[in-house]
Amino acid sequence: MTCPINGPRPVSEFFYHGELRPMPDPQAATDDAWADYVFNRNGAPGVKREWWYHLPSGVWFIAERDTATDQVLRTYLYSDAVAEAVQ
Amino acid sequence: MSETALRLSPLYEAYREQVADWAVVNGMTLPRAFGRSGLPPVTLSDVSALARCGCKGPGAADWLVSQGVPVPAAFNSWTATENGLVARLAASEFLIEDARAERIETLTRELSKGRRSASGPCYPVLREDAALLLAGPQANEVLLQTCNIDFAGLDLATGPLVMTSMVGVSVLVIAQKRPTDVAYRIWCDPTFGCYLWRTLLEIVRELGGDAAVHTL
Structure with a gap:
């Protein structure tokens, strides 16, 4: 796994925190949509954007990982992902 | 004594x-x-037992410079000072260590007063x-x-x-x-x-x- 700040490190230095999922507006979302966000997870294999944490340095970042093959395609900071989405 | x-x-x-x-x-x-x-x-x-302190925040780098503390340009790097070292742990977090305890005491005292620089606040970080x-x-x-x-x-x-x-x-x-x-x-x-x-x-x-x- 490659930390965007600290470089390549063994996966034992990292903590997985789940898929990056956009939160629906709590005020506007229907109960079904909100319950889906809170309780359901997408278990289908494929390329997913996930939160990962580098334990020794405290860096949170996003990893794009193919959960079918367990290949990490790329990693980047969340701020970079936001900047990319805005462009 | x-x-x-x-x-x-x-x-x-x-x-x-x-x-x-x-x-x-x-x-x-x-x-x-x-x-x-x-x-x-x-x-x-x-x-x-070496005296040390830490600080972080958007204004941390500028505040340290204003205190005469040399700041490493790159994060994840350190620089030696006359009696110790300054380590940059991230873009805006620092660890300062000095053999002169009074130097660290002075910095800690100033940090506890809620210091800030033009770039923003600088917060103390307890280092034990x-x-x-x-x-x-x-x-x-x-x-x-x-x-x-x-x-x-x-x-x-x-x-x-x-x-x-x-x-x-x-x-x-x-x-x-x-x-x-x-x-x-x-x-x-x-x-x-x-x-x-x-x-x-x-x-x-x-x-x-x-x-x-x-x-x-």
Whole structure:
């Protein structure tokens, strides 16, 4: 796994925190949509954007990982992902 | 008049039975001499008593400069100062260590007043790390056995600071070039200090080394 700040490190230095999922507006979302966000997870294999944490340095970042093959395609900071989405 | 011991090193329990003589440094009880003598190929020392403080925030770098503290340009790097070092742990977080306790006391006092610079606020960070010094020609061998970074491959001229796991403990490590060898400074959370000390010392002894006193 490659930390965007600290470089390549063994996966034992990292903590997985789940898929990056956009939160629906709590005020506007229907109960079904909100319950889906809170309780359901997408278990289908494929390329997913996930939160990962580098334990020794405290860096949170996003990893794009193919959960079918367990290949990490790329990693980047969340701020970079936001900047990319805005462009 | 001798200095009064106000606190124990986080590593006290790990080595107290091997200590032949005790000293008090900056109010902390530290070994003056261990049971053995000689120049082993690798030594492990407790340098937790060195005064240190931390700060973070958008204005931290500018505030430190205003206090006359040299700030490393790149994150994950460190620079030596006259009596210690300054490490940049991230874009806006710093660790400052100085052999002169009064210098750190001054910085800590100022930080506690809620200082800020033109770039933003600067917040104090409590640093009560267990601090170790691994030295000697075989020191890198200990690191190769305990963490995943080959420090021999790093360019020491750039002052790299490495945050990694060492025998399962999150640590900060820097390498200090000395005339005859490279010494490694290691900081970790104090609650992991005894475990880290015991584990490293076991390996140090396998390599023919031992615990040693480092004069602060």
